[in-house]
Amino acid sequence: MAIKLSEVILGAFPQLRYEPTAKRVRASLGGNTVVDTIHARLVWEPRRITPIFAVPEAELRAELVPAGGPTADVAELPVKLSADSPPSLDPRTGFGRHTTTGEQLDVVTGTTTAPGAAFRLDDPELAGYVVLDFAAFQWREDDEEIIGHPRDPFHRVDIRASSLDVEVSLEGVTLASTNGAQLLYETFLPVRYYIPPGDVRLDLMEESRTRTVCPYKGEARYWTYPGSESGRNVAWSYDRRFRDAAQIHGLISFFNERVDLTVDGVLQPRPVTPWSRPQARA
Numbered sequence: 261m262a263i264k265l266s267e268v269i270l271g272a273f274p275q276l277r278y279e280p281t282a283k284r285v286r287a288s289l290g291g292n293t294v295v296d297t298i299h300a301r302l303v304w305e306p307r308r309i310t311p312i313f314a315v316p317e318a319e320l321r322a323e324l325v326p327a328g329g330p331t332a333d334v335a336e337l338p339v340k341l342s343a344d345s346p347p348s349l350d351p352r353t354g355f356g357r358h359t360t361t362g363e364q365l366d367v368v369t370g371t372t373t374a375p376g377a378a379f380r381l382d383d384p385e386l387a388g389y390v391v392l393d394f395a396a397f398q399w400r401e402d403d404e405e406i407i408g409h410p411r412d413p414f415h416r417v418d419i420r421a422s423s424l425d426v427e428v429s430l431e432g433v434t435l436a437s438t439n440g441a442q443l444l445y446e447t448f449l450p451v452r453y454y455i456p457p458g459d460v461r462l463d464l465m466e467e468s469r470t471r472t473v474c475p476y477k478g479e480a481r482y483w484t485y486p487g488s489e490s491g492r493n494v495a496w497s498y499d500r501r502f503r504d505a506a507q508i509h510g511l512i513s514f515f516n517e518r519v520d521l522t523v524d525g526v527l528q529p530r531p532v533t534p535w536s537r538p539q540a541r542a
Contacts, residue, residue: 266448269414273346276360276383277304278314279413285313287397290372294322294397302410303381303391306359309341310351310409313399314381314389323368324390327376339534341448350534351409355379355393365390407501408475417476418445419454419507426453427522428514431488435495436460436514442507446476450531453521454511460495462512468493477505483512490518492538 278301285300286293295315302311317324334357337350349357356364356376365378377396381389399406422443428436438459444452462483470482470493478501485491495514498505514521517536521528530536 270341270345270448273304273309273348274306276306276381278302278386279311281410281413283401285315286400287313287315287392289322289367289369289374289397292321292369292371294367294369294392295320301386301389302413303386303389305391307346307348308351308359309339309348311412312355312391312394313410314386314391317380317388317390320367320390321369324365324378324380325368326366327364328366328373341533343532345448355395367392367396406475407479408473411475415447415476416445417447417504419443419505420445421507424524425522426455428453428455429520429522430485430491430494430518433464433485433487434461435464435485435519436512442511444508444513450516450533452513452516453523454508454513457497457510457512460512465491465495472496474498476502477508478502490538494518494538 280301283300284298286296288294297315297319299316299319301314303314304311334354336357337353338347339350340347358379361382363380364376365380367374367377374396377393378390381391394409420443422441423439424441425439426441427434436455436459438455440456440459442454444454446452465483465485468482468484472480474480478498480496480498482493483495485494495512497510497512498508500509515535516528517530517533518538
């Protein structure tokens with residue numbers, strides 16, 4: 261019997277997972293190189309959606325010491341990618357919330373200490389490795405900066421030009437209308453329609469202070485439609501940080517989950533995702 265591959269991947273979320281990477285991985289702390297390795301692994305702790313790096317402890321250019329104080333309680337932010345997916349942890353759940361056994365460690369360089377920024381996993385497949393808190397360090401893959409979290413080799417982003425008629429409205433007000441959208445297809449997420457700003461009613465919207473980062477697309481700034489509670493941070497646009505996403509640079513997309521999206525005259529159902537509510541972030 262055929263197996264739906266997405267169900268296999270989602271079904272592994274409750275387990276500790278890892279995958280070697282051939283990339284040169286570098287992390288620095290306070291201007292000091294902490295690790296420079298070609299032997300890194302990507303690790304997903306149980307229920308984690310996004311990976312972090314595990315690096316060989318023998319290649320660390322820093323000292324690891326038992327955490328100097330009790331680990332602060334980190335709120336667990338549950339999330340489901342879809343109505344049918346298993347419960348997972350929102351990527352904003354802090355590094356200190358571990359879902360497998362191991363030892364929390366401080367990372368100490370000559371000038372800087374990163375409290376609790378390493379975790380020695382209690383697993384034979386990852387013996388000799390420690391995972392590092394992505395947010396505590398500055399990271400490069402080969403010679404390029406990476407942000408947000410490491411890229412997942414099983415996660416794709418494809419962008420295709422489209423001449424479909426696309427209209428976005430909210431509570432009866434048209435916010436965008438175009439036949440020149442770029443369609444972004446991303447693993448496990450709804451299709452996103454990126455619209456030229458000239459086809460968006462920006463005069464009805466206000467730019468917000470919210471900023472988020474995506475390791476595949478760059479840094480996003482947001483717009484709010486003040487006429488509706490559902491319109492808070494309802495649209496966004498990415499900067500020009502990554503060449504991979506050049507087709508959507510400067511274009512504007514809306515959360516399908518919170519607007520009425522009509523494609524070639526057909527009203528699309530609103531998907532249920534972590535971004536269905538205004539307070540959730542991209």
